[in-house]
Amino acid sequence: xxxxSLPQLAAAILxxxxxxxxxxPRNGNPAGEGETEIDGVPVNQIQAGKATAxxxxxxxxxxxxxxxxxxxxxxxxxxxxxxxxxxxxxxxxNPNNAPMPHQITIDMKSxxxxxxxxxxxxxxxxxxxxxxxxxxYCSNDGNNFGAPLAIGTYxxxxxxxxTVFASTNCRYIRITIQTEVNGNAWAxxxxxxxxxxxxxxxxxxxxxxxxxxxxxxLVAVAIALLHDVLKVLMWSSYQASTFTGGNGGLTVTASxxxxxxxxxxxxxxxxxxxxxxxxxxxxxxxxxxxTGGNDNKRASFYDPPFDSWNSAPDMLIGxxxxxxxxxxxxxxxxxxxxxxxxxxxxxGELYSPNANTWYPLPGCxxxxxxxxxxxxxxxxxxxxxxxxxxxxxxxxxxxxxxMNWYGTGGQGSQGGAGFRANDDHSMNGNAVMxxxxxxxxxxxxxAPNYQGNPDATANAHIxxxxxxxxxxxxxxxxPMWYKRAFHNSVVLPDGKVFITGGQQNPQPFSDxxxxxxxxxxxxxxxxxxKTAPQPIPRTYHSTAxxxxxxxxxxxxxxxxxxxxxxxxxxxxxxxxxxxxxxxxSRAARLVITNIPFVGGIGKTIQITVSGATSYFSFVxxxxxxxxxxxxxxxxxxFPSGNNGNTYNVPIPGDAGQAIPGxxxxxxxxxxxxxxxxxxxxxxx
Numbered sequence: 001x002x003x004x005s006l007p008q009l010a011a012a013i014l015x016x017x018x019x020x021x022x023x024x025p026r027n028g029n030p031a032g033e034g035e036t037e038i039d040g041v042p043v044n045q046i047q048a049g050k051a052t053a054x055x056x057x058x059x060x061x062x063x064x065x066x067x068x069x070x071x072x073x074x075x076x077x078x079x080x081x082x083x084x085x086x087x088x089x090x091x092x093x094n095p096n097n098a099p100m101p102h103q104i105t106i107d108m109k110s111x112x113x114x115x116x117x118x119x120x121x122x123x124x125x126x127x128x129x130x131x132x133x134x135x136x137y138c139s140n141d142g143n144n145f146g147a148p149l150a151i152g153t154y155x156x157x158x159x160x161x162x163t164v165f166a167s168t169n170c171r172y173i174r175i176t177i178q179t180e181v182n183g184n185a186w187a188x189x190x191x192x193x194x195x196x197x198x199x200x201x202x203x204x205x206x207x208x209x210x211x212x213x214x215x216x217x218l219v220a221v222a223i224a225l226l227h228d229v230l231k232v233l234m235w236s237s238y239q240a241s242t243f244t245g246g247n248g249g250l251t252v253t254a255s256x257x258x259x260x261x262x263x264x265x266x267x268x269x270x271x272x273x274x275x276x277x278x279x280x281x282x283x284x285x286x287x288x289x290x291t292g293g294n295d296n297k298r299a300s301f302y303d304p305p306f307d308s309w310n311s312a313p314d315m316l317i318g319x320x321x322x323x324x325x326x327x328x329x330x331x332x333x334x335x336x337x338x339x340x341x342x343x344x345x346x347x348g349e350l351y352s353p354n355a356n357t358w359y360p361l362p363g364c365x366x367x368x369x370x371x372x373x374x375x376x377x378x379x380x381x382x383x384x385x386x387x388x389x390x391x392x393x394x395x396x397x398x399x400x401x402x403m404n405w406y407g408t409g410g411q412g413s414q415g416g417a418g419f420r421a422n423d424d425h426s427m428n429g430n431a432v433m434x435x436x437x438x439x440x441x442x443x444x445x446x447a448p449n450y451q452g453n454p455d456a457t458a459n460a461h462i463x464x465x466x467x468x469x470x471x472x473x474x475x476x477x478x479p480m481w482y483k484r485a486f487h488n489s490v491v492l493p494d495g496k497v498f499i500t501g502g503q504q505n506p507q508p509f510s511d512x513x514x515x516x517x518x519x520x521x522x523x524x525x526x527x528x529x530k531t532a533p534q535p536i537p538r539t540y541h542s543t544a545x546x547x548x549x550x551x552x553x554x555x556x557x558x559x560x561x562x563x564x565x566x567x568x569x570x571x572x573x574x575x576x577x578x579x580x581x582x583x584x585s586r587a588a589r590l591v592i593t594n595i596p597f598v599g600g601i602g603k604t605i606q607i608t609v610s611g612a613t614s615y616f617s618f619v620x621x622x623x624x625x626x627x628x629x630x631x632x633x634x635x636x637x638f639p640s641g642n643n644g645n646t647y648n649v650p651i652p653g654d655a656g657q658a659i660p661g662x663x664x665x666x667x668x669x670x671x672x673x674x675x676x677x678x679x680x681x682x683x684x
Contacts, residue, residue: 064107088129108170133151149213221541227286253268271310322384338379374449403418433633435635436659455505459480481530499520501518592665665678
């Protein structure tokens with residue numbers, strides 16, 4: 001039996017909460033979303049739910065020393081330790097600029113556990129030298145710094161930056177500066193502090209670990225894994241910190257490159273589309289398809305190989321907070337979305353990439369999938385749990401307690417699919433197709449209302465799909481350890497589901513009641529296990545997806561204005577337990593040495609691996625926004641034969657199970673350790 005004796009990390013942290021925010025009929029937005037006040041409380045006074053490092057005091061810097069690769073007379077590196085924000089270190093500019101990259105190294109004079117830094121840019125009104133791309137390193141001898149603890153790009157302003165990372169023991173902290181925010185050769189800093197950690201991290205065997213922090217120049221409200229380049233695309237809105245008050249027509253984006261360990265920025269203007277609060281999915285060709293949001297009828301594609309954004313035809317109905325999915329014939333089904341474009345009547349419509357046009361689906365009414373939210377239809381048609389299935393159908397598993405089937409032929413059709421056992425409406429919960437071949441869906445948490453009371457639940461159910469338009473089997477299972485809404489759940493190659501972040505009581509833009517302890521669900525026994533506590537709260541507007549190395553990228557949260565303390569300009573990587581041996585060392589991994597670029601539906605392909613393989617796990621590339629990821633699904637495929645380490649792998653014959661598109665293919669060892677994935681496109 002699992003023992004529920006560990007205290008929640010969040011319980012030890014003083015948090016601030018604010019009362020329920022009601023829908024504002026004047027502008028179609030919740031009163032307070034992105035505004036200067038929330039229920040009379042200034043946004044700049046909302047306290048963040050402190051991350052582990054932030055909850056600790058900064059280190060006493062007495063006796064510390066610092067050196068840098070370059071400095072200008074009067075702007076020596078010691079300025080970052082003098083406690084005076086009006087002085088600053090600056091690299092040489094006279095008589096010549098010292099070239100990039102730059103580095104500054106702090107010697108704390110003894111080893112201790114640390115888990116973060118703060119960096120204050122110069123405060124004299126100039127941006128010269130403000131740090132852009134950077135890496136943070138740790139060392140005990142001043143020579144061997146190892147892999148970075150954090151990487152990324154800081155937002156270009158003069159506000160203090162906090163970089164939180166997993167607890168580590170070291171004496172020296174080094175910041176390597178790769179770029180300046182305006183592309184100049186300089187670097188500067190007013191103050192640098194180092195944050196105390198309470199002790200060493202737990203042994204990763206059984207609980208996993210949190211890896212490098214990725215500082216981002218925006219709040220990552222929406223993300224997608226890109227095929228070919230294998231980068232994570234992320235975006236916020238027309239600004240990096242807020243989504244209200246703009247005129248639309250542009251989106252602030254960034255991309256994280258795991259191979260290069262860099263974060264780059266881009267502002268997208270050519271599509272005239274503010275892509276905050278969109279519908280989001282990946283099509284058969286791996287393009288990122290973004291619909292609606294702040295510009296509520298707009299639609300845009302991102303094509304990874306060409307690094308290009310292009311416009312698609314406008315939707316027929318303006319929408320925001322809608323859900324969409326790619327169905328088995330390559331078209332895209334969209335429904336709901338009363339957050340923008342007017343309230344109510346957000347029935348289904350269908351985009352055809354072949355005809356490059358939208359078709360109405362009057363036979364797919366949104367009414368049957370509404371929740372009984374106290375915010376009315378403005379909230380009750382949001383964030384549908386959609387799963388493309390056989391015969392070009394779509395199964396809606398939630399968040400309403402009643403489930404539905406939608407057909408996409410002709411004018412569309414709808415049929416009830418029964419109730420999710422005794423579950424209530426579960427807005428901002430999660431649903432994950434962890435075994436698409438068997439039609440298995442896991443549902444997790446959520447709350448009766450979008451925000452406020454009552455609390456979210458810890459409920460969990462398994463839904464098993466059979467034929468389209470037949471009621472599925474529903475099994476209520478043991479609940480999660482923690483009540484959650486606004487969390488994210490990611491299916492792993494071994495079929496387990498990783499659940500991260502969320503809140504006990506759903507409050508947009510607050511980190512109050514944040515859940516810091518993530519969980520793993522095991523389909524063998526239906527048990528939930530606690531994992532290593534995450535250092536940073538991930539609540540409203542947070543995101544998560546699976547990466548090719550079988551780790552999980554999770555980031556974002558906030559987007560409530562320039563001075564809002566719950567804006568999280570970062571992401572972090574979670575390393576699941578299957579990557580570790582019992583002593584905490586890294587597990588040996590198989591290597592896929594040969595795989596075709598394309599595998600056809602119903603065809604058998606050959607995959608060569610470095611050693612004996614039990615089975616292959618195909619996980620469709622993911623996209624994530626507002627707790628919804630309609631792309632991720634897992635196909636556990638057992639070889640039909642082999643010649644040594646070359647295996648015959650049969651692709652499922654139904655495109656409703658193996659939705660065509662790009663997949664991560666993992667070779668699974670007998671001990672459950674996945675290989676690093678190779679990408680493959682499943683085609684009709």
